[in-house]
Amino acid sequence: MTTAANSYLLETLKDKFPAEVLATHAFRGDETAVIQKDSLAAVAAFLKGDLGFDFLMDLTAVDHSPREPRFELVCHFYSSKHNYRLRLKCALDSENPAAASLTPLWAGANWFEREAYDMFGIKFEGHPDLRRILMYDGFEGHPLRKDYPLKKRQPRIPHRD
Amino acid sequence: MGLETLFGHSYLTTRLDEAVNWGRKYSFFQYPFVTACCGMEFMSAWASTYDIARFGAEYPRFSPRQADVLFVVGTVNEKLAPVLKRVYDQMCEPKWVVAFGVCATSGGFYDNYATVQGIDKIIPVDIYIPGCPPRPEAVLDALIKLQEKVSKESVLDRKYR
Numbered sequence: 001m002t003t004a005a006n007s008y009l010l011e012t013l014k015d016k017f018p019a020e021v022l023a024t025h026a027f028r029g030d031e032t033a034v035i036q037k038d039s040l041a042a043v044a045a046f047l048k049g050d051l052g053f054d055f056l057m058d059l060t061a062v063d064h065s066p067r068e069p070r071f072e073l074v075c076h077f078y079s080s081k082h083n084y085r086l087r088l089k090c091a092l093d094s095e096n097p098a099a100a101s102l103t104p105l106w107a108g109a110n111w112f113e114r115e116a117y118d119m120f121g122i123k124f125e126g127h128p129d130l131r132r133i134l135m136y137d138g139f140e141g142h143p144l145r146k147d148y149p150l151k152k153r154q155p156r157i158p159h160r161d
Numbered sequence: 162m163g164l165e166t167l168f169g170h171s172y173l174t175t176r177l178d179e180a181v182n183w184g185r186k187y188s189f190f191q192y193p194f195v196t197a198c199c200g201m202e203f204m205s206a207w208a209s210t211y212d213i214a215r216f217g218a219e220y221p222r223f224s225p226r227q228a229d230v231l232f233v234v235g236t237v238n239e240k241l242a243p244v245l246k247r248v249y250d251q252m253c254e255p256k257w258v259v260a261f262g263v264c265a266t267s268g269g270f271y272d273n274y275a276t277v278q279g280i281d282k283i284i285p286v287d288i289y290i291p292g293c294p295p296r297p298e299a300v301l302d303a304l305i306k307l308q309e310k311v312s313k314e315s316v317l318d319r320k321y322r
Protein backbone atom coordinates (compact mmCIF):
# COMPACT_ATOMS: atom_id res chain seq x y z
CA MET A 1 0.00 0.00 0.00
CA THR A 2 1.53 3.28 -1.07
CA THR A 3 0.61 6.77 -0.08
CA ALA A 4 0.23 7.72 -3.73
CA ALA A 5 -2.44 5.08 -4.22
CA ASN A 6 -4.34 6.38 -1.23
CA SER A 7 -4.20 10.04 -2.08
CA TYR A 8 -5.53 8.92 -5.45
CA LEU A 9 -8.42 7.47 -3.49
CA LEU A 10 -9.22 10.70 -1.67
CA GLU A 11 -8.77 12.76 -4.86
CA THR A 12 -11.16 10.47 -6.72
CA LEU A 13 -13.68 10.86 -3.95
CA LYS A 14 -13.34 14.65 -3.94
CA ASP A 15 -13.71 14.80 -7.72
CA LYS A 16 -16.81 12.65 -7.64
CA PHE A 17 -18.43 14.39 -4.65
CA PRO A 18 -17.09 17.97 -4.56
CA ALA A 19 -19.92 19.30 -2.41
CA GLU A 20 -20.42 16.26 -0.19
CA VAL A 21 -16.82 15.68 0.90
CA LEU A 22 -16.28 18.33 3.57
CA ALA A 23 -12.70 17.49 4.52
CA THR A 24 -10.05 14.88 4.03
CA HIS A 25 -6.93 14.06 5.94
CA ALA A 26 -4.29 11.40 5.90
CA PHE A 27 -1.77 10.22 8.44
CA ARG A 28 0.85 7.67 7.36
CA GLY A 29 -1.46 6.10 4.83
CA ASP A 30 -4.47 6.26 7.12
CA GLU A 31 -7.00 8.06 4.92
CA THR A 32 -10.12 9.77 6.22
CA ALA A 33 -12.90 11.59 4.45
CA VAL A 34 -15.45 13.64 6.37
CA ILE A 35 -18.67 13.74 4.42
CA GLN A 36 -22.11 15.25 4.66
CA LYS A 37 -24.54 13.04 6.50
CA ASP A 38 -27.11 12.98 3.70
CA SER A 39 -24.58 11.74 1.18
CA LEU A 40 -23.55 8.67 3.17
CA ALA A 41 -25.58 6.20 1.09
CA ALA A 42 -24.37 7.65 -2.22
CA VAL A 43 -20.71 7.79 -1.18
CA ALA A 44 -20.86 4.29 0.25
CA ALA A 45 -22.45 2.94 -2.93
CA PHE A 46 -19.66 4.58 -4.94
CA LEU A 47 -17.04 3.04 -2.66
CA LYS A 48 -18.49 -0.40 -3.10
CA GLY A 49 -19.47 -0.23 -6.75
CA ASP A 50 -16.62 1.78 -8.29
CA LEU A 51 -13.66 1.65 -5.91
CA GLY A 52 -13.88 -2.00 -4.96
CA PHE A 53 -14.44 -1.63 -1.21
CA ASP A 54 -15.96 -5.03 -0.62
CA PHE A 55 -15.58 -5.15 3.15
CA LEU A 56 -17.09 -2.96 5.84
CA MET A 57 -14.62 -3.52 8.68
CA ASP A 58 -16.23 -1.43 11.37
CA LEU A 59 -19.04 0.96 11.96
CA THR A 60 -19.35 2.81 15.23
CA ALA A 61 -20.11 6.19 16.73
CA VAL A 62 -18.58 8.80 19.00
CA ASP A 63 -20.41 11.07 21.42
CA HIS A 64 -18.70 14.48 21.45
CA SER A 65 -21.15 15.99 23.93
CA PRO A 66 -21.50 18.90 24.68
CA ARG A 67 -20.11 19.82 21.28
CA GLU A 68 -22.59 20.26 18.44
CA PRO A 69 -23.01 18.39 16.18
CA ARG A 70 -22.89 15.93 18.99
CA PHE A 71 -22.45 12.52 17.37
CA GLU A 72 -20.04 11.28 14.80
CA LEU A 73 -20.53 8.16 12.75
CA VAL A 74 -17.29 6.38 11.85
CA CYS A 75 -17.08 3.70 9.14
CA HIS A 76 -13.99 1.77 8.18
CA PHE A 77 -13.84 0.19 4.75
CA TYR A 78 -11.39 -2.24 3.24
CA SER A 79 -10.85 -3.40 -0.29
CA SER A 80 -9.51 -6.93 -0.40
CA LYS A 81 -9.01 -6.51 -4.13
CA HIS A 82 -6.70 -3.49 -3.91
CA ASN A 83 -5.62 -3.65 -0.27
CA TYR A 84 -6.95 -0.13 0.32
CA ARG A 85 -8.45 1.15 3.51
CA LEU A 86 -10.64 4.19 3.95
CA ARG A 87 -12.38 5.82 6.89
CA LEU A 88 -15.59 7.78 6.44
CA LYS A 89 -16.89 10.11 9.11
CA CYS A 90 -20.05 12.12 9.25
CA ALA A 91 -21.50 14.37 11.92
CA LEU A 92 -24.96 13.77 13.37
CA ASP A 93 -26.79 16.32 15.49
CA SER A 94 -28.32 15.58 18.87
CA GLU A 95 -31.86 16.47 17.76
CA ASN A 96 -32.16 13.62 15.33
CA PRO A 97 -29.10 11.37 15.26
CA ALA A 98 -29.97 9.37 12.18
CA ALA A 99 -28.17 8.19 9.06
CA ALA A 100 -28.83 5.93 6.11
CA SER A 101 -28.33 2.26 6.80
CA LEU A 102 -25.45 0.55 5.03
CA THR A 103 -27.01 -2.88 5.46
CA PRO A 104 -28.34 -3.01 1.87
CA LEU A 105 -24.74 -2.59 0.65
CA TRP A 106 -22.84 -4.66 3.23
CA ALA A 107 -24.83 -7.27 5.14
CA GLY A 108 -22.23 -7.00 7.91
CA ALA A 109 -23.48 -3.52 8.72
CA ASN A 110 -26.57 -5.03 10.30
CA TRP A 111 -25.15 -5.82 13.73
CA PHE A 112 -22.78 -2.82 13.78
CA GLU A 113 -25.75 -0.53 13.29
CA ARG A 114 -27.75 -2.33 15.93
CA GLU A 115 -24.85 -1.85 18.34
CA ALA A 116 -24.57 1.85 17.49
CA TYR A 117 -28.31 2.14 18.03
CA ASP A 118 -28.14 0.25 21.32
CA MET A 119 -25.18 2.18 22.75
CA PHE A 120 -25.74 5.67 21.29
CA GLY A 121 -29.35 5.76 20.12
CA ILE A 122 -28.44 6.47 16.52
CA LYS A 123 -31.17 5.53 14.09
CA PHE A 124 -30.39 3.95 10.75
CA GLU A 125 -32.97 4.58 8.08
CA GLY A 126 -33.67 1.52 5.99
CA HIS A 127 -32.27 -0.96 8.53
CA PRO A 128 -34.25 -4.22 8.33
CA ASP A 129 -34.36 -4.92 12.07
CA LEU A 130 -33.18 -2.02 14.21
CA ARG A 131 -33.40 -3.21 17.83
CA ARG A 132 -30.98 -3.59 20.73
CA ILE A 133 -28.25 -6.15 20.28
CA LEU A 134 -26.33 -6.15 23.58
CA MET A 135 -28.54 -4.69 26.28
CA TYR A 136 -31.64 -6.54 27.41
CA ASP A 137 -35.31 -5.90 26.80
CA GLY A 138 -36.59 -3.21 29.11
CA PHE A 139 -33.25 -1.38 29.31
CA GLU A 140 -33.86 2.33 29.10
CA GLY A 141 -31.50 4.82 27.50
CA HIS A 142 -28.24 4.37 25.66
CA PRO A 143 -25.34 3.58 28.00
CA LEU A 144 -22.41 4.93 25.99
CA ARG A 145 -23.92 8.40 25.71
CA LYS A 146 -22.01 10.88 27.80
CA ASP A 147 -25.17 11.91 29.65
CA TYR A 148 -25.96 8.36 30.78
CA PRO A 149 -25.39 8.44 34.57
CA LEU A 150 -22.12 6.71 35.45
CA LYS A 151 -23.54 4.82 38.41
CA LYS A 152 -26.95 4.05 36.98
CA ARG A 153 -27.91 0.36 37.11
CA GLN A 154 -30.97 -1.28 35.64
CA PRO A 155 -31.21 -4.71 37.29
CA ARG A 156 -33.51 -7.28 35.75
CA ILE A 157 -34.10 -8.97 39.08
CA PRO A 158 -34.09 -7.31 42.52
CA HIS A 159 -30.69 -7.17 44.19
CA ARG A 160 -30.17 -8.57 47.68
CA ASP A 161 -29.62 -6.26 50.72
CA MET B 162 -6.48 -48.89 57.39
CA GLY B 163 -5.34 -51.66 59.66
CA LEU B 164 -7.67 -50.56 62.43
CA GLU B 165 -9.85 -53.61 61.89
CA THR B 166 -7.03 -55.85 63.13
CA LEU B 167 -7.01 -53.82 66.34
CA PHE B 168 -10.75 -53.54 66.90
CA GLY B 169 -12.09 -56.64 65.16
CA HIS B 170 -15.85 -56.66 64.65
CA SER B 171 -16.67 -53.45 66.42
CA TYR B 172 -18.36 -50.09 66.06
CA LEU B 173 -17.50 -46.43 66.50
CA THR B 174 -19.66 -43.67 67.92
CA THR B 175 -19.68 -40.15 66.55
CA ARG B 176 -21.95 -37.12 66.30
CA LEU B 177 -24.35 -37.08 63.38
CA ASP B 178 -23.04 -33.66 62.25
CA GLU B 179 -19.48 -34.95 62.24
CA ALA B 180 -20.32 -37.99 60.16
CA VAL B 181 -22.51 -36.12 57.68
CA ASN B 182 -20.16 -33.16 57.30
CA TRP B 183 -17.19 -35.48 56.87
CA GLY B 184 -19.01 -37.03 53.92
CA ARG B 185 -20.08 -33.70 52.51
CA LYS B 186 -16.78 -31.91 52.66
CA TYR B 187 -14.86 -34.64 50.84
CA SER B 188 -17.34 -35.11 48.02
CA PHE B 189 -18.08 -31.69 46.55
CA PHE B 190 -19.65 -31.92 43.13
CA GLN B 191 -19.07 -28.51 41.64
CA TYR B 192 -21.02 -26.72 38.96
CA PRO B 193 -18.69 -24.39 37.04
CA PHE B 194 -20.62 -21.27 36.05
CA VAL B 195 -17.89 -19.90 33.83
CA THR B 196 -18.43 -16.58 32.07
CA ALA B 197 -15.04 -15.02 31.40
CA CYS B 198 -11.26 -15.24 31.30
CA CYS B 199 -11.07 -16.64 34.86
CA GLY B 200 -12.31 -19.84 33.24
CA MET B 201 -8.84 -20.51 31.84
CA GLU B 202 -7.33 -20.29 35.31
CA PHE B 203 -10.15 -22.40 36.66
CA MET B 204 -9.29 -25.12 34.15
CA SER B 205 -5.63 -25.07 35.13
CA ALA B 206 -6.52 -25.24 38.81
CA TRP B 207 -8.75 -28.22 38.08
CA ALA B 208 -6.23 -30.03 35.88
CA SER B 209 -3.82 -32.73 36.97
CA THR B 210 -0.93 -30.43 37.98
CA TYR B 211 -2.80 -29.22 41.05
CA ASP B 212 -4.76 -32.45 41.46
CA ILE B 213 -7.97 -31.24 43.03
CA ALA B 214 -9.02 -34.87 43.42
CA ARG B 215 -6.99 -34.77 46.65
CA PHE B 216 -9.92 -32.84 48.10
CA GLY B 217 -12.61 -35.04 46.58
CA ALA B 218 -13.83 -32.16 44.45
CA GLU B 219 -12.60 -33.11 41.02
CA TYR B 220 -15.89 -34.09 39.50
CA PRO B 221 -17.79 -31.30 37.72
CA ARG B 222 -21.51 -31.69 37.21
CA PHE B 223 -22.97 -29.72 34.35
CA SER B 224 -26.44 -29.96 35.78
CA PRO B 225 -27.13 -27.74 38.81
CA ARG B 226 -29.49 -30.41 40.11
CA GLN B 227 -26.54 -32.74 40.71
CA ALA B 228 -24.13 -30.16 42.12
CA ASP B 229 -23.22 -29.11 45.66
CA VAL B 230 -20.92 -26.15 45.05
CA LEU B 231 -21.60 -23.39 42.56
CA PHE B 232 -18.36 -21.89 41.28
CA VAL B 233 -19.12 -18.53 39.71
CA VAL B 234 -16.06 -17.93 37.58
CA GLY B 235 -15.90 -14.55 35.85
CA THR B 236 -17.88 -11.39 35.32
CA VAL B 237 -21.63 -11.51 35.80
CA ASN B 238 -23.61 -8.73 34.17
CA GLU B 239 -27.15 -7.57 34.73
CA LYS B 240 -28.29 -9.41 31.62
CA LEU B 241 -26.99 -12.68 33.00
CA ALA B 242 -28.09 -12.18 36.62
CA PRO B 243 -31.49 -13.93 36.27
CA VAL B 244 -29.73 -16.94 34.72
CA LEU B 245 -27.33 -17.20 37.66
CA LYS B 246 -30.23 -16.91 40.11
CA ARG B 247 -32.10 -19.65 38.32
CA VAL B 248 -29.11 -21.99 38.27
CA TYR B 249 -28.66 -21.40 42.01
CA ASP B 250 -32.34 -22.02 42.69
CA GLN B 251 -32.18 -25.31 40.80
CA MET B 252 -29.45 -26.67 43.05
CA CYS B 253 -30.56 -28.97 45.86
CA GLU B 254 -29.68 -28.31 49.49
CA PRO B 255 -27.12 -28.50 50.88
CA LYS B 256 -25.42 -26.08 48.52
CA TRP B 257 -22.56 -23.63 48.68
CA VAL B 258 -21.34 -20.82 46.46
CA VAL B 259 -17.79 -19.76 45.67
CA ALA B 260 -17.10 -16.41 43.98
CA PHE B 261 -14.02 -17.03 41.85
CA GLY B 262 -11.96 -13.91 41.07
CA VAL B 263 -12.54 -10.21 41.68
CA CYS B 264 -15.29 -9.82 39.08
CA ALA B 265 -17.53 -12.39 40.71
CA THR B 266 -16.54 -11.01 44.12
CA SER B 267 -17.11 -7.31 43.57
CA GLY B 268 -17.44 -6.56 39.87
CA GLY B 269 -13.70 -5.94 39.73
CA PHE B 270 -12.75 -2.93 37.67
CA TYR B 271 -15.99 -3.17 35.70
CA ASP B 272 -17.85 -0.45 37.59
CA ASN B 273 -20.27 0.34 34.79
CA TYR B 274 -23.84 0.14 33.53
CA ALA B 275 -23.66 -3.56 32.66
CA THR B 276 -21.86 -5.32 35.49
CA VAL B 277 -23.25 -6.71 38.74
CA GLN B 278 -21.06 -5.40 41.56
CA GLY B 279 -20.43 -8.82 43.04
CA ILE B 280 -22.61 -11.91 42.75
CA ASP B 281 -23.67 -11.53 46.38
CA LYS B 282 -26.12 -8.97 45.03
CA ILE B 283 -27.88 -11.94 43.43
CA ILE B 284 -27.18 -15.05 45.55
CA PRO B 285 -25.56 -15.72 48.94
CA VAL B 286 -21.83 -16.45 48.75
CA ASP B 287 -19.80 -18.66 51.11
CA ILE B 288 -16.23 -18.12 49.95
CA TYR B 289 -14.66 -15.28 47.96
CA ILE B 290 -11.43 -15.83 46.05
CA PRO B 291 -9.56 -12.62 45.20
CA GLY B 292 -7.26 -12.32 42.21
CA CYS B 293 -7.42 -11.40 38.56
CA PRO B 294 -7.28 -14.29 37.97
CA PRO B 295 -6.64 -16.18 41.24
CA ARG B 296 -3.62 -18.44 41.49
CA PRO B 297 -4.42 -22.16 41.74
CA GLU B 298 -3.02 -22.03 45.29
CA ALA B 299 -5.71 -19.50 46.16
CA VAL B 300 -8.36 -21.78 44.68
CA LEU B 301 -7.15 -24.75 46.71
CA ASP B 302 -7.03 -22.53 49.80
CA ALA B 303 -10.62 -21.53 49.16
CA LEU B 304 -11.62 -25.15 48.83
CA ILE B 305 -9.97 -25.99 52.15
CA LYS B 306 -11.70 -23.02 53.77
CA LEU B 307 -15.01 -24.22 52.39
CA GLN B 308 -14.33 -27.66 53.84
CA GLU B 309 -13.62 -26.05 57.22
CA LYS B 310 -16.84 -24.11 56.97
CA VAL B 311 -18.84 -27.20 56.05
CA SER B 312 -17.33 -29.19 58.91
CA LYS B 313 -18.68 -26.62 61.40
CA GLU B 314 -22.24 -26.72 60.10
CA SER B 315 -25.11 -28.54 61.73
CA VAL B 316 -27.53 -30.65 59.75
CA LEU B 317 -30.29 -29.08 61.84
CA ASP B 318 -29.33 -25.47 61.08
CA ARG B 319 -28.96 -25.94 57.38
CA LYS B 320 -32.10 -24.65 55.77
CA TYR B 321 -33.18 -22.91 52.63
CA ARG B 322 -31.63 -19.42 52.57
